[in-house]
Amino acid sequence: MGKKALEGLRVLEMGQLIAGPFASRLLAEFGAEVIKVEPPAKGDPIRTWRVMENGTSLWWYVQSRNKKSITIDLKHPEGQELIRGLVKEIDILIENFRPGTLEKWGLGYEELKKINPGLVMIRVSGYGQDGPYKDKPGFGSIGEAMGGLRYITGYPDRPPVRVGVSLGDSLSSLYAVIGALMAVYHRDVNGTGEGQVIDVALYESVFSLLESVLPEYDRAGLIRERSGSMLPGITPSNTYVCADGTYIVIGANGDAIFKRLMYAMGREDIAEDPRFDNNAKRSEHAVFLDGLIEEWTKSLPFAVVKESLDKAGVPAGSIYSVEDIVNDPHYQARKMIQEVAVDGLGMLKMPGIVPKMSETPGEIQWAGPELGQHTDDVLGGKLGMTEEQIEDLKAKGVI
Numbered sequence: 001m002g003k004k005a006l007e008g009l010r011v012l013e014m015g016q017l018i019a020g021p022f023a024s025r026l027l028a029e030f031g032a033e034v035i036k037v038e039p040p041a042k043g044d045p046i047r048t049w050r051v052m053e054n055g056t057s058l059w060w061y062v063q064s065r066n067k068k069s070i071t072i073d074l075k076h077p078e079g080q081e082l083i084r085g086l087v088k089e090i091d092i093l094i095e096n097f098r099p100g101t102l103e104k105w106g107l108g109y110e111e112l113k114k115i116n117p118g119l120v121m122i123r124v125s126g127y128g129q130d131g132p133y134k135d136k137p138g139f140g141s142i143g144e145a146m147g148g149l150r151y152i153t154g155y156p157d158r159p160p161v162r163v164g165v166s167l168g169d170s171l172s173s174l175y176a177v178i179g180a181l182m183a184v185y186h187r188d189v190n191g192t193g194e195g196q197v198i199d200v201a202l203y204e205s206v207f208s209l210l211e212s213v214l215p216e217y218d219r220a221g222l223i224r225e226r227s228g229s230m231l232p233g234i235t236p237s238n239t240y241v242c243a244d245g246t247y248i249v250i251g252a253n254g255d256a257i258f259k260r261l262m263y264a265m266g267r268e269d270i271a272e273d274p275r276f277d278n279n280a281k282r283s284e285h286a287v288f289l290d291g292l293i294e295e296w297t298k299s300l301p302f303a304v305v306k307e308s309l310d311k312a313g314v315p316a317g318s319i320y321s322v323e324d325i326v327n328d329p330h331y332q333a334r335k336m337i338q339e340v341a342v343d344g345l346g347m348l349k350m351p352g353i354v355p356k357m358s359e360t361p362g363e364i365q366w367a368g369p370e371l372g373q374h375t376d377d378v379l380g381g382k383l384g385m386t387e388e389q390i391e392d393l394k395a396k397g398v399i
Contacts, residue, residue, distance in 0.1 A: 004031025
């Protein structure tokens, strides 16, 4: 294997929990050197979130894979000085503190770009670095609510629901990575040599995915409401129950696909009926068509329905649990279930790498490290500190 896609890119992660750390994880998977800064003694809170084994969260091993862990007390003046030294040696700094926190420590962008004019700083926060809400604490769940996603998720006669993961944080991480790579391209390929700030707000990352919700409100006064498992104006695209009580998701909203679905159901009359020959017309009869489809699925077990739709070329699938995912041959063939050695645990299953790159694929080199595992190596190697200097900082509680 030759060079990795991001080999030589140096990243300093000064974030906790999800939004910042997930972004740097993605960079680390494709070869960037990621140095994660954690508070001495306690580390990133995600080390203790959810299911624990041997005193460490299983989530930690995934979230921090391929990263180096160093401990620095960012509130301590000598700790802040260490960061200034490291900033000389990096390309990207990722942080997700509340706006103003780094400035309070003397580590804001204006100060750091004097040290490294090419520095790209990724700043992920609930509401962004300016605006009337910038000082409010923000979590992904609040971003999902304010960004409009929660309002349209669930059933109309029930309270809004959340997706079962921290979607707002992860979306923001993706925008952070996109912004970082665009900024590096502008600096290095366009040849400006200039760094910049990438300001990512959780609520904006969520809001950006709302498709036609805003223009429909602007021009038609339409406020999209919760619609359960169907998509308003996209017909048919829904979840249907089968005879054995299992569910199948069917997406047949393309005109030709809809015809194939109807033929597979033995309803040639509906397939050729001009009332249903395009999506707009079908959406006027969505309730009728969904009832028709479920009448068919409820008469057959899942396996028979799925086989019929596969043969007909109609997109359909079951709703996977994690057990289904682990046992699925396609996941396995695509190397999306990988096993990684973890000290004290043995082999641990982790999600594979996305996306797949033909010439410079990403890889999992190691699981999330022990707290401060790389402190001595980084301070000695990057800053040229002696063992005595490092021991003095440890004695003071700076690292």
